[in-house]
Amino acid sequence: MPSGLSIQDFVIFSPVIVLTVWGLLSLIIDLTLLAGQDSTTRNRSLGMFTLSGLVASLVLCQYISYKYIGPSPGTDPLIFFGSLNGGVLFNQFASLVILFAVLITCLSMVWNFTSHWGEYYAMLVWSAVSMIILIAAEDLLTLFLALETMTICLYLMTAMEKSKQRSAEAGLKYFVYGSVSSALFLFGLSLIYGLTGSLSISEIGLVLSSTQQPGLTGNVVGAVAVLLILVGFGFKVSAVPFHQWAPDVYEGAPAPVSAWLASGSKLASLVAMVKVMGGGLGSWAATSTPTSPGWVGLLAMIAAATMTYGNFAALGQKNLKRLLAYSSIAHAGYMLVGVIAVGLSTEPEEAAAALFFYLVVYGLTTIAGFALAAWIDRDRGTEEVEDLNGLARRHPYVGVAVCILMLSMIGIPPTAGFFGKLYMFMEALNVGGPDKVTMMGLVALGLFNSVVSAFYYVRILKAMFFRDTQRAELKWMGPEIALPLGLGTVLTLFFGLNSSVLLTDMESVSRSGLHITRRNPDPLDYNKPAPRTTRPSQLKPPEPSKPAEAAKPSGTTKPSAAAKTSAVINAPAKAEGPGSAASAKP
Amino acid sequence: MTQQIPLTWFLYFAAASFAIGLMGVLMRRNAIGVLMAIEIMLNAANVNFIAFWRYGTPSASEGPLTGVMMALFVVTIAAAEVAVGVGLILLCYRRWRSADVEEFDGLSG
Structure with a gap:
């Protein structure tokens, strides 16, 4: 129910408001204080200005998370008349998007690819704002507005590189x-509105699960709507039949913008996809009987095609940014398996947490990969893989860092990428019922694809470690590249060695207002609780204390969040059994 | 009240104009034509929203104006999209001296 508007809504939302104003200020400063300055000065000053705003907003986020966002199960996490989530989900993902934006701002200061710095940084900040709103949206109107604002900002940022024709084309x-x-996508939303009479995601979930049969049998309008919505999300996350834009755009855009597209935009779209497909349309996910289809079957085909095509197309690429684009398509395929697991799981919050874990790790590693592209782009003007030849001999630390990143992208044990894949695929295998065979097939295909992906990731390492080059040495990267590269590497290792820290955090996130429709494990017996074979976290050696306590002394920046997770985990989800059709708003 | 146009007419109209827009996107070679076709698609969805708002029953906790608000916001978004789209087409036109989408093929592989 929409509750009244209170001051606290604005307080919780203040990091986003600060960012919006900051974007306006950077435009004004560019036109007044910095008028007539040369491009380098304006890039530096506005970059530092944007960084200060982002850091202020990040600090504000942490303060609000500490002060206002209570873990108590009774509180309604929704703000602004129920149109936005204002709970842990909003706060943690806002911090994450802002952190990504900080890294992208650093990369933007590397070289002068445009002269419109005021507009560039304003677009960067505003696209971060709309990503946060997209993640928090509880309403299809808000969701569509945020999606459009985000992509419109990204269109402009892509075309900003003035010296290259390919940027305008991209x-x-x-x-x-x-x-x-x-x-x-919008036409799909209009059909959903017609079928349910509502645009609120949780309301749609309630209406569909109470009035209609599970699955899509005989429901032509529903099937068309699902198809159109999947096309919309498929474009945003670059899933395979709709992926054609991604390699061209990632190659044509300046490296920081490609990194932003691959990390922030994909993160926000996938979280929104989980909310819409798992929450709103959850009762259409699959089947009451083995023969009636749901959106899971369609998405399974898309996921299989996406990861296979992405990996095999990446094998032949010579351009580093294009290679990373195909790698990002392949990762989107793995993550769609996670989305299917959310739609089918009897414990969708766990499945969503595993997916979010993968998303965070993927975002960090891919930004670091594009930082490498930005470095060679600055000094050489091109970004071929062979430009990396001999890099590790001259800069051994960079060699080690890239080695860790590539291992994480492939999914080799000590790194976070391995645990991301492990948790997500374990959740996929936990699905019961008639779709179990599909999920097993998808996981097997995913593992096969990880092996294929090793070939092109190792090609980057081979160029860096074993090839020699006659060309001029790269200059020292400077702090702007060192920060994204270093932070990405350190966090990849840290979350690999301490994967429970991030996983408990993501669990608290996904328990805060995803409103995912729960599946009945066995359609014949609605009261039987779901038998759950293995939790992925049980595969690790048992920890002596609670994960939240273990998280505390390790010096993360979010002590408040870690302290809260223990309360959150014990509180809301246990209250409702897996038999209840939808977790509605209180 | 008895002489009301039935809901299905609106839906057929919206579906037809959506299909026309989609065909336009796929078949037009001029970038401005593609932009116009996209606008037709957005407006087809708008017709749907208004029709469902007028004829449908809103769910229990929904406000009375949801469909109309959505349509209004979509009009705004469409305007923003045209502004950005025309800007991008101009940028490409300056480089290729052409607005033909099939000539912009520098990136491939």
């Missing part, structure tokens, strides 16, 4: 593909 291609997909 911008226009992204625009055409993106706006067609939003139009398809």
Whole structure:
């Protein structure tokens, strides 16, 4: 129920408001204080200004998380008349998006690819704002607005590199593909509105689960709506039949913008996808009987095609940014398996937490990968894989860092990428019922694809470690590249060695207002609780204390969040059994 | 009240104009034509929203104006999209001296 508007809504939302104002200020400063300065000065000053705003907003987020966002199960996490989530989900993902934006701002200061710095940084900040709102949206109107604001900012950022013709081309291609997909998405939303009479995601979930049969049998309008919505999300996360824009745009855009597209935009779209498909349309996920299809079957085909195509197409790439683009398509395929697991799982919050874990790790490693591309782009103007030849001999620390990153992308044990894949695929295997065979097939395909992906990731390492080059040495990278590269590497290792820290955090996130429709494990017996074979976290050696306590002394920046998770985990989800059809708002 | 146009007419109209828009996107070669086709698709969805708002029954906790608000916001978004789209088309036109989407093929592989 929409409750009244209170001052606290604005307080919780204040990091986003600060960021919005900061974008306006950077435009004004560019036109007044910095008028007539040369491009380098304006880039530096506005970059530092944007960084200060982002850091202020990050600090504000942490303060609000400490002060206002209570873990108590009775409190309603919704703000602004129920249109946005204001709980742990909003706060943690806002911090994460802002952290990504900090790294992207650092990368933007590396070299002068445009002269419109005021507009560039304003677009960067505003796209971060709309990503946060997209993640927090509880309403399809808010969700669509945020999605559009985000992509419109990204179209412009893509076309910003003035010295290269390919940048303008990439911008226009992204625009055409993106706006067609939003139009398809919007038409799907209108059909959903017609079927349910509502635009609120949890309300749609309630209406569908109470009035309609599970699955999509005989429901032509529903099937068309699901298809259109999947096309829309498929474009945003670059899933395979709708992926054509991604390699061109990632190659054509300046490296920081490609990194932003691959990390922030994909993170926000996937979280929104989990909310809409798992929450709103959850009762259409699959089947009451083995023969009636749901959206899971369709998404399973998309996921299988996405990871296979992405990996095999990446094998032949010579351009580093294009290679990372195909790698990002392949990772989108793995993550779609996670989305399917959320739709089918009897414990969707756990499945969503595993997916979010993967998303965070993927975002950090991919930003670090694009930092490497930005470095060679600055000094050489190109970003071929062979430009990396001999890099590790001259800069051994960079060699070690990239080695860790590539191992994480492949999914080799000591790194976080391995645990991301492990948790997500274990959740996929925990699905019971008639779809179990599909999930086993998808996981097997995922593992096979991880092996294929090793070939092209190792090619980067081979160039860095074993090839020699006659070309001029790269200059020292400077702090702007060292920070994203270093932070990405350190966090990848840290979350690999302490994966429970991030996993408990993501569990507290996914328990805060995903409103995912729960599945009945056995359609014949609605009262039987779901038998659950293995929790992925049980695979690790048992920890002496609670995970939240273990998280505390390790010096993360979020002591308040860690302290809260223990309360959150014990409180709300245990209250409702797996038999209840939908977890509605209180 | 008896002479009301039935809901299905609106839905057929919206579906038809959506299909026209989609065909336009796929078949037009001029970038401005593609932009116009995208607008037709967005407006087809708007017709749907308004029709469902007028004829449908809103769910229990929903406000009375949801469909109309959505349509209004979509109009705003469409305007923003056109502004950005025309800007990008101009940028490409300056480089290629052409607005033909099939000529922008520098990136491939």
